[in-house]
Amino acid sequence: xxxxxxxxxxxxxxxxxxxxxxxxxxxxxxxxxxxxxxxxxxxxxxxxxxxxxxxxxxxxxxxxxxxxxxxxxxxxxxxxxxxxxxxxxxxxxxxxxxxxxxxxxxxxxxxx
Amino acid sequence: xxxxxxxxxxxxxxxxxxxxxxxxxxxxxxxxxxxxxxxxxxxxxxxxxxxxxxxxxxxxxxxxxxxxxxxxxxxxxxxxxxxxxxxxxxxxxxxxxxxxxxxxxxxxxxxxx
Numbered sequence: 337x338x339x340x341x342x343x344x345x346x347x348x349x350x351x352x353x354x355x356x357x358x359x360x361x362x363x364x365x366x367x368x369x370x371x372x373x374x375x376x377x378x379x380x381x382x383x384x385x386x387x388x389x390x391x392x393x394x395x396x397x398x399x400x401x402x403x404x405x406x407x408x409x410x411x412x413x414x415x416x417x418x419x420x421x422x423x424x425x426x427x428x429x430x431x432x433x434x435x436x437x438x439x440x441x442x443x444x445x446x447x448x
Numbered sequence: 449x450x451x452x453x454x455x456x457x458x459x460x461x462x463x464x465x466x467x468x469x470x471x472x473x474x475x476x477x478x479x480x481x482x483x484x485x486x487x488x489x490x491x492x493x494x495x496x497x498x499x500x501x502x503x504x505x506x507x508x509x510x511x512x513x514x515x516x517x518x519x520x521x522x523x524x525x526x527x528x529x530x531x532x533x534x535x536x537x538x539x540x541x542x543x544x545x546x547x548x549x550x551x552x553x554x555x556x557x558x559x560x561x
Contacts, residue, residue: 378554378555379552382549432546436550439490441489443488
């Protein structure tokens with residue numbers, strides 16, 4: 337029940353295309369859903385996050401779509417660029433719980 | 449200043465050595481974390497300090513010993529490690545323990561020979 341299932345494991349997208357990464361969770365107590373971006377040799381960095389009271393959040397080319405009834409959320413990267421090539425982790429947490437739960441990660445490669 | 453600074457960036461040690469990893473943040477965050485990350489895996493929580501007190505130990509072997517000297521500093525003391533402990537060790541901080549917004553350092557790449 338504490339798992340966050342992330343797919344796909346890897347993704348190749350043409351430059352200018354839309355990259356979509358999906359995550360699903362079981363614990364309905366989760367109330368914060370961040371996405372982290374990690375470049376090789378670097379630590380993860382918070383990219384964008386959403387709370388379940390909204391269905392979508394957009395920051396520049398990055399959008400989170402959230403479906404509370406389906407217990408799913410996804411990251412959309414519009415106009416994908418080679419510089420977006422990285423590993424993306426979805427995550428979930430519950431204020432009052434003791435830790436954040438990470439998905440297994442998606443390795444994204446944008447073809448130039 | 450929104451940085452978490454970790455030193456050293458790379459560390460090679462033998463199984464009988466004693467070494468330490470260091471982490472520093474100046475964002476006024478009251479929670480600090482140690483994570484371990486293996487290649488192609490998500491970060492795995494090791495320890496959490498909240499208000500300079502150890503809050504969570506995820507059943508980490510005693511050869512890893514955390515220390516929080518003050519609210520800005522976090523250390524991880526290493527002793528008698530095994531080759532399977534080779535990994536990227538990440539420090540993170542957050543405003544409070546129960547917020548999901550973590551600020552990670554760049555990590556210390558540890559190799560145990």
